[in-house]
Amino acid sequence: MSEPVGPHTVPAAPVEPRRSMAAAALMGAAVMAAVDEIVFHQILHWHHFYDRSTADVGLLSDGLLHTAELLALVAAFFLYADLRRRRTLAPAHARAGFFLGLGVFQLFDGIVDHKLLRLHQVRYGVDVTPYDWAWNLGGLILLLVGVALAARVAARGRAGSAS
Template identity: 55%
Template sequence: MTDARVVPGRLLLSGLLSGAGLMGAVDEIVFHQLLHWHHFYDRASGAAGLVSDGVLHAATLSAVVAGLALLADVRRRGEFDRLRWWGAVLLGAGAFQLWDGVVDHKLLRVHQVRYGVDLAPYDAAWIGAAAVLVIAGALLTLRTRRR
């Protein structure tokens, strides 16, 4: 027996989790592992930084898995709206990037984008990219809401 109840936020939550998880994974893979610019937590030993990266990796992978599980359920229920989901993915990615740039980098200072350089251009690019993603996701999500 299938559950025919419509859960309106399920599609958006799926996209938000998927987007945040994917952006977190890109951040960790590119800036933490490939470029070695920082760890998630840089205010302690190198070992603590590696452990914090592992925790971040587990959290981002869990978010992607949860988002995709919700997406499978939404598709099974016949409630999938491709553009609305992609809007939520962009929102989630931008929200992760904005949180990281403002809260992690500036307020909590757990790490910076990069060390030994003038941070202003890096911060502008980091937070600017986040703003572009949030705005694009919000516009796409609102556009699909009116249909």
């Protein structure tokens, strides 16, 4: 017996693992950007997104980061909701993607923004070495969790297709 289909549902289609992972990765990156912006920029006042100019420019750069993070979050939620509505969400892939997004954002920020481009440091007026290590190791752990989850779901998929 088939499931009833109403005006807001569609019949189930094949799951979309890559799209599930991508939508959740975007969501993870946006969430980590929000945590960074809210905690380190607004609450702790440790830095702005761009600290190589005046305080006004730093504040403007935080606003632009916040805007980009909110747009990414909204887009990710729409993509995720569409996958759910069409019943094509692959939850295990989405979990992996979420952690991959968290880790990629944090490592990109820590390596590219902090060290290569020197847009800002984690904190000023202190030895930044422990802060850099904590930030980048935290990002690496999140990334490795995502990689482990992705590898596990891929192995399950290979095992399922082999039988």
